[in-house]
Amino acid sequence: MTTLTKPEAQPTPQGSEHFLSVRDLYVQFATEDGTVKAVDGLSFDLDRGKTLGIVGESGSGKSVTNLAILGLHNPRNTTIAGEIMLDGQELTGASERTLEKLRGKKMAMVFQDSLTALSPYYTVGRQIAEPYMKHTGASKKEAKARAVEMLGRVGIPHPQSRVDDYPHQFSGGMRQRAMIAMALVCDPELVIADEPTTALDVTVQAQILDLLKDLQQETGTSIILITHDLGVIANTADDVVVMYAGRAVERGTVRDILKTPEHPYAWGLLGSIPRLSADVNVPLAPIPGSPPSLLNPPPGCPFHPRCAFAETVGGDRCRTERPQLPDGRGSACHLTVDQKRDIFIEQIQPRLR
Amino acid sequence: MFRFLTRRVLGAIVILFLITAVTYFLFFVLPSDPAQLACGKNCSNKDLVSAIHHRMGLDQPVYQQYFDYIRGIFFGRNMPDGQNCAAPCFGFSFANDQPIWPLISDRYPTTFSLAVGGSAAFLVIGVGLGMLSAWQQGKTFDRVASSISLLGNSVQIYFIGPLAIALFADNLGWLDHGHDPTWTSDPIGSLNGLVLPCLVMSVIFWSNYSRQTRSLMVEQMAEDHIRTARAKGMGSKYVFYRYALRGAAASIITIFGIDLGSVFGGAIITEATFGLHGLGNLAVNAVFSLDLPLEMAVMIFSASAIVIFNIVVDAAYALIDPRIRLA
Incomplete structure (x- = not known):
């Protein structure tokens, strides 16, 4: 792996350290058409014994992120920058030899x-x-x-x-x-499960998720659960990161994300889950449009071409300014906190019943 | 595995039966009168022809003739004129009245050695080059190797054969001129005499195999299960040999199975180029002298060899890919 910019070695406070800490991760692929920014400045933390859910559509950079943690990208066309600290050990730029010893032993992956x-x-x-x-x-x-x-x-x-x-x-x-x-x-102390249940039918899905949870309780491993299915997250994860176009757009506990989501994209994800109790005559509400090209992502907020609330923000902020994701609970959206709450309660929640 | 092999062997027996039947009827029943051929030109004596008919068993019904022929291969038989023909009996040559089998058993070691030696050479060189290219993908070695492969793919045995003889045997004196092997009396000399023909024969094949192997390996390395193996912490060399090569080997063996016929064909051309006396030489002479029993025997023999090698290849394939074994 080549590193774009070696992050400065910072004195990290011991003890309060997260087990896995990803900071400003960039993963870029050189292709014939240009550079694909598959992961574009992603940060998240994971503590021991906890489960982090990473949710997003196909191509949002979920799997790429986790392959980067294991160092499984082809070094010939991939550039990885940023910081991945696993139990105090820096993984970006670590030698293949070091990574080989960690893979399978300290961190493992379920495909x-x-x-x-x-x-x-x-x-x-x-x-x-x-x-x-x-x-x-x-x-x-x-x-x-x-x-x-x-x-x-x-x-x-x-x-x-x-x-x-x-x-x-x-x-x-x-x-x-x-x-x-x-x-x-x-x-292993870290298990990354990349859509472990997607290829399975629903009853088996539940068994596999239960199995992962049981094994986690026995061994105390940390789990990263990658999925596009919020239903999978609901019963298994502690914290959730919602990814869109290679960035985290919302972060919070699983309760936050499911009960009071703030980002219009998260609303869209919730709205597209089929519910057994729903009126059969009301069609599911898919998110309009398709995920943006990562070769040439839209300027400003990458979600604005699909967002129904860009007008609410006013002006062309959504088209020009990239919203920042605050630390801890929060979302990368230009809507104010009040607007988010009001829109969710008035327009989104009624549709979820 | 046992059931698999049994099935393949039974299938092979049916195929061989069909081959012998079709060849037999084509040669002995359809075009011309073998007795007339055996009798020679300008043979107009009716009595002589019918005497030959009787001697060759041609006055019998066709199925009886065929049955006698097949029985002769396994048990030997007495010809209608009382001549004894020991098993395996393929009859007597029209050209010189010699029993056929000794003619073949005299020649097949050359063809067989060439086919086996040539195959070994092109598999080792071709697959080895292909693997190195895949490992060095995109680097100088890879480019040079694919250029050489392209070159090797476009030459012919009868073109590079004489060039190789001139260079390595006549001028440099590193290798023997090709000569027929006599494994029992002079094994080392036989080996020496085969090196050049085998290498020349391998050229037209290994270029294809190196390119196939390279692309198969590159394809395999992009497979999901390769990524899984690496995610388990297995080293890249281990993954390359244990996982990717295993997958590629199955396909390489399939291609080899298809090429078997051409391998024997290539051996025959190589014989001619190097002046060796193998089955090819024998068959060509048989055709020119209209020696039907000899042609027929060479054909049955070669067909059997190909069918048997095909079973070996299938067994190897089943050993490599467990999904085939149980199918």
Whole structure:
């Protein structure tokens, strides 16, 4: 990884330190058409044992952010700048060797589509055992025993025999469980789950989320849960970051985001969730338009072309001035605090019933 | 795996049966009278022709002739004129009345050695170059290697063969001129004599394999499961060899299976270029002398070799890709 600007080494206060702290992260891809600003000045924190939900549409930079934490981008066309501190260790600009030791051991990732994310050529057991052997120096036999133990822990029946199966012999839900077993085999302190339930049907989704929560309670790991589904966040996350066009546009506790969201984009996300209790004749309200091009993001607030409230702000502030996201609870929007509250109560909330 | 192999072998037997049947009927039933051919030009004596008919068993119904022919391959048989033909019996040559099998068993080591040696050479060189190119993707080595591959892809055996002989054998004296192997009596000399033909034959193949391997490896490295392996902390070399190569190998083997026929074809052209005496040489002579039993035998033999190697390739494929094994 190349760093644009090395951040100044700041004296960091010990003790009050967050477990994971991302500051002003920029991830840019050089393509033939120009530079894609996939992540554009993102900051967030995560404490031990907590779950952070990152929500946003496809292409909002959620996955890119987390691949950057693991250092999995192709260094040839990717520029990463900013600061990623994991347990006091700087990860941007860390050597491949250092990162290799951390991946799988201290930080692990659960990927979305378990059919393509697991190698079809090796047994599930071997794929789980591999990182355990690498990081703990365990023998083949010990690692296999560990793989059986992990498969049992994630609720796969007959782990003793299933350990020798290939991924294609597992059902979708079981494969996702195996993925989780693989991520947790070395007891990582940070687990990044990238849309872990998107490829699964709803009943299995709930099981997988419960499983992640249970395992978190047992081991006390921190989890970053990436999703586009606010319903997934509701039951699992402590804090939420809403991302749009590579930036965080709103930040708060899960209760804040679901009960009193402030950003028009978050309103749109909430409005597009289907509810069983809703009137079947009222169509869902999708967010109009599509996510902006990251090659050439709109000036000012990146959401303004899709925002219904740009007029309310008045003038062309939304088109010219990029709203800042305050520290802690808040949203990056030019609407005043009162306007946000009033619009939400008067116009948005009634539609959510 | 056992069931898989059984199925493949049974399938191969059916295919071989069809090949022999079609060839047999084409050669012996359709175009001209073999007795007339065996009798020679200007043979107008009716009695002589019918005597030959009887001697060759041509007065029997066609299915009986075919049955006798197949039985002869497995158990040997006595020809109608009382001549004994030991198994495997492919009949007697029209040209010189010799039993066919010794002619073939004399020649096939050359063709077989060429095919195997050439394949080994182009797989090692081609796949190796392709892997290095993929590893060095976009760098100088990659560019040079793809240029060389393009060049190798556009030459022919009969063009580079003589050039290679002139350079490496005549001028530099590093390698032997090609000569027929005699594995039992002179293994080292046989090896020496095969190096140049095998290398020349490999050129037209490895260029293709290096380009295929490169693109397969690059494709594999972009797969999701590669990213997963790296996210587990596996080193990039480990991932390259254990994960990406494994995926690419399945496709390489598929391509190799398709190329098997051309490998034997290439071996035949190489024989001609280097003046070796293999099956190709034998078949060409058989065609020119209208020696039908010999042609037929060469054809059955080559077809069997290709079918058998195909089973080996399929088995290798199944070993590499577990999804095939159970299908």
